Amino acid sequence: MTDCDAVIVGSGPGGATAAEVLTAAGWSVVVLEKGRNHLVDLEAPHEPLRHFANDEIALTRRHLLGPDPRLEPRTYRRSAADGDRLLTGEVNNLPSTVGGGGVHADAKLPRLREEDLHLRSARGPVDAASVEDWPVQYADLEPHYTAVERSFGVAGEDGANPFAAWRSGPFPMPPGPDMPMAVVSSAAAARAGWHPYRAPTGANSVPYDGRPACVDCGFCGGYGCPVHAKGDPIAALQRALRTGRCDVRPDAYATEILLERAGRRATGVRYLDLTGYPDPRVSEVHATHAVILAAGAFETPRLLLRNGLGGDLVGRFLTFHFQTFTVGIFPEATGGERGRSVTHLHDDLMVDAPDLRAAATAAGLPWLRGGVVEHGSGPGPIDEACTYAAGAGHLPSMIDSALRRRLWVFTMQGEDLPQVTNRVDLDPSVRDAWGFPAGRVTYAPHRHELAASAYAAPLHEAVMTDAGAHATFSATSPPQDDLDRHASRSPLGVAPASRHVMGTARMGSDPSTSVVSPEQRLWGVDNLLVCDSSVFVTASGYNPTLTLAALAHRAATLLSGGP
Amino acid sequence: MFDAVSRVAVAGALDEQVPGAAALGAVDYVERLLAALDHDPPHIWAAPGAWAGDGPRWLDLGPWERHAWAERIAELRALYARVVDGTATDADRRVLHTHACEATYGDPAYGGNAGGGGWQRIDFPEPLLPPARGR
Numbered sequence: 001m002t003d004c005d006a007v008i009v010g011s012g013p014g015g016a017t018a019a020e021v022l023t024a025a026g027w028s029v030v031v032l033e034k035g036r037n038h039l040v041d042l043e044a045p046h047e048p049l050r051h052f053a054n055d056e057i058a059l060t061r062r063h064l065l066g067p068d069p070r071l072e073p074r075t076y077r078r079s080a081a082d083g084d085r086l087l088t089g090e091v092n093n094l095p096s097t098v099g100g101g102g103v104h105a106d107a108k109l110p111r112l113r114e115e116d117l118h119l120r121s122a123r124g125p126v127d128a129a130s131v132e133d134w135p136v137q138y139a140d141l142e143p144h145y146t147a148v149e150r151s152f153g154v155a156g157e158d159g160a161n162p163f164a165a166w167r168s169g170p171f172p173m174p175p176g177p178d179m180p181m182a183v184v185s186s187a188a189a190a191r192a193g194w195h196p197y198r199a200p201t202g203a204n205s206v207p208y209d210g211r212p213a214c215v216d217c218g219f220c221g222g223y224g225c226p227v228h229a230k231g232d233p234i235a236a237l238q239r240a241l242r243t244g245r246c247d248v249r250p251d252a253y254a255t256e257i258l259l260e261r262a263g264r265r266a267t268g269v270r271y272l273d274l275t276g277y278p279d280p281r282v283s284e285v286h287a288t289h290a291v292i293l294a295a296g297a298f299e300t301p302r303l304l305l306r307n308g309l310g311g312d313l314v315g316r317f318l319t320f321h322f323q324t325f326t327v328g329i330f331p332e333a334t335g336g337e338r339g340r341s342v343t344h345l346h347d348d349l350m351v352d353a354p355d356l357r358a359a360a361t362a363a364g365l366p367w368l369r370g371g372v373v374e375h376g377s378g379p380g381p382i383d384e385a386c387t388y389a390a391g392a393g394h395l396p397s398m399i400d401s402a403l404r405r406r407l408w409v410f411t412m413q414g415e416d417l418p419q420v421t422n423r424v425d426l427d428p429s430v431r432d433a434w435g436f437p438a439g440r441v442t443y444a445p446h447r448h449e450l451a452a453s454a455y456a457a458p459l460h461e462a463v464m465t466d467a468g469a470h471a472t473f474s475a476t477s478p479p480q481d482d483l484d485r486h487a488s489r490s491p492l493g494v495a496p497a498s499r500h501v502m503g504t505a506r507m508g509s510d511p512s513t514s515v516v517s518p519e520q521r522l523w524g525v526d527n528l529l530v531c532d533s534s535v536f537v538t539a540s541g542y543n544p545t546l547t548l549a550a551l552a553h554r555a556a557t558l559l560s561g562g563p
Numbered sequence: 564m565f566d567a568v569s570r571v572a573v574a575g576a577l578d579e580q581v582p583g584a585a586a587l588g589a590v591d592y593v594e595r596l597l598a599a600l601d602h603d604p605p606h607i608w609a610a611p612g613a614w615a616g617d618g619p620r621w622l623d624l625g626p627w628e629r630h631a632w633a634e635r636i637a638e639l640r641a642l643y644a645r646v647v648d649g650t651a652t653d654a655d656r657r658v659l660h661t662h663a664c665e666a667t668y669g670d671p672a673y674g675g676n677a678g679g680g681g682w683q684r685i686d687f688p689e690p691l692l693p694p695a696r697g698r
Contacts, residue, residue: 036625036628038622050611050615051622053609053615053670054691054694055608055609055672055694056668056669057665057669057670057673058607058609061665062607062608064608064622068628068631070631070634071627071630215691217692218690226611226614226615226692251625274626277626277629338688380668381668381687382665382669384668385581385667385668386660386664390580390581390656390663391579391580391582392582394582395581395582395583395684398684399684399685399686401685405686433627433631
């Protein structure tokens with residue numbers, strides 16, 4: 001007796017995409033989501049909920065999107081030399097809510113380039129890193145990229161990025177309005193010989209799929225969209241729900257993957273119903289065909305590790321994007337209070353070039369890759385206020401507003417090379433509110449990331465100066481200098497601030513070097529799939545969401561018998 | 564929540580962090596936070612405003628979220644007792660700094676930033692899609 005054809009753990013971009021594909025193929029699915037629902041009415045006709053506003057307190061200070069670190073602490077250390085942990089609290093906290101990480105993102109949705117998927121073949125190995133080719137190539141993924149761009153609704157400009165991989169069709173929508181300062185910084189980047197372009201963005205530039213166009217309210221990155229112009233992943237969830245074959249269960253904390261006696265086949269998931277307090281009811285959902293893990297590259301390995309599944313490689317090769325922020329402080333306001341946080345990108349430091357080769361040689365590395373660079377605005381006023389010292393200088397600093405109103409920033413999402421020692425595992429003593437071991441990040445950058453950052457920062461500072469900044473500086477996350485200073489004052493803290501978490505259940509063709517197969521099936525438990533960024537083999541330097549959704553689309557299509 | 568003497572102490576401590584915070588309602592902000600669970604739904608997350616149509620003014624919390632906030636607020640009550648007693652620690656003052664910033668530059672729905680005065684003094688534009696305001 002089963003409850004559905006497939007049970008999916010996690011309702012973010014990967015889980016929602018898998019649900020959309022499987023329900024379209026006639027499967028019934030149950031989606032378990034640990035967080036609460038602020039996104040979409042689970043009763044027909046499944047209209048968007050109205051829970052989000054332009055509200056810095058609810059969204060960035062009071063954990064509306066979860067997880068609350070009191071209930072779900074995570075821990076971080078740079079290496080075993082830090083002891084069991086360096087800090088406990090918020091570490092890479094992607095939202096824990098229906099819609100997952102898609103809810104808070106400003107929805108920059110680039111594709112990977114062809115080279116990103118065969119980096120070892122294209123560039124070669126790097127000492128002390130595990131640079132490998134993916135078992136899928138761009139041509140395999142392209143139809144699925146196209147499908148998820150249509151599902152989420154991606155606004156972009158065909159042909160604008162000379163380095164982009166080929167596409168089989170146009171973007172579903174034209175790009176939205178430019179942020180004025182992005183036009184200025186893009187012009188300066190072009191004068192430096194770079195090739196900025198309008199960012200592919202999953203926010204409607206025109207009415208699309210029954211949802212309105214973005215109103216450029218300015219509360220984008222870090223916020224749920226008040227008008228649901230962002231389609232990731234509400235669009236996919238709505239389509240799944242409207243088939244009548246999708247049951248989304250919020251407040252459902254997956255605790256155990258149920259296996260048949262031989263342990264070779266998953267039969268369902270045991271979970272806690274968190275609507276009960278203080279003793280949440282233990283429930284089970286049983287699936288005929290498959291169990292799909294789509295809880296993200298932090299929670300998926302945590303669940304596998306708690307269940308003793310997947311072997312010693314689970315949790316390893318954790319990657320983020322090693323972020324380099326180049327800040328420009330301008331004499332006048334940059335106008336960043338409105339817009340979609342980021343409207344322009346450039347990719348030039350992802351592309352092989354003589355200067356990058358020379359920098360690599362100077363650093364003793366075979367090659368260097370930077371990352372996509374976002375041209376973006378600064379923080380909200382509360383975040384800015386918290387960075388200034390108390391006392392008489394506080395108001396003058398806020399009025400001067402060097403770190404918000406007059407700020408513009410290049411954020412390089414630097415490629416982070418996989419290392420076996422960088423991992424998610426189970427903290428030996430910190431527990432969550434339900435008694436389960438907290439997830440622990442052990443992470444330190446490879447010297448490739450440090451060299452790429454050191455190469456990129458002065459170049460971007462020069463571009464900022466050319467754009468009109470009268471002061472510039474650069475910083476990284478995680479920081480590489482005085483940790484005490486960052487712990488007490490920096491809004492980014494000491495742990496990696498990147499929410500681009502990848503690589504903890506990597507895919508491959510060899511069970512001895514990977515956790516899941518090219519079809520994203522766990523080696524040894526053939527009907528247990530992973531459909532999130534855990535499966536990434538390398539991090540690339542591009543925002544991961546569209547790729548993880550394309551992979552989920554492909555895996556679910558293959559699972560349900562598609563081509 | 565705070566008596567008159569305590570209000571003076573709390574206002575002084577918040578103003579020490581962000582001068583002018585008290586005049587913009589920072590003590591009200593703290594009082595409302597400390598009393599947030601006296602309401603149903605709790606006054607933790609303001610709901611969207613009139614632009615989103617009629618609806619509740621506050622979003623509900625799940626039982627575990629209430630539990631987390633109950634713990635947090637209990638600790639904050641103890642912290643503000645130390646502020647009133649004059650025994651606040653450096654760690655307490657870091658929390659006061661955060662609260663003074665939230666109260667001065669957060670949405671008026673939470674009791675601070677009276678009339679949007681905090682935003683006006685830094686030339687921050689009124690949000691297009693604000694939360695509901697008022698009790």
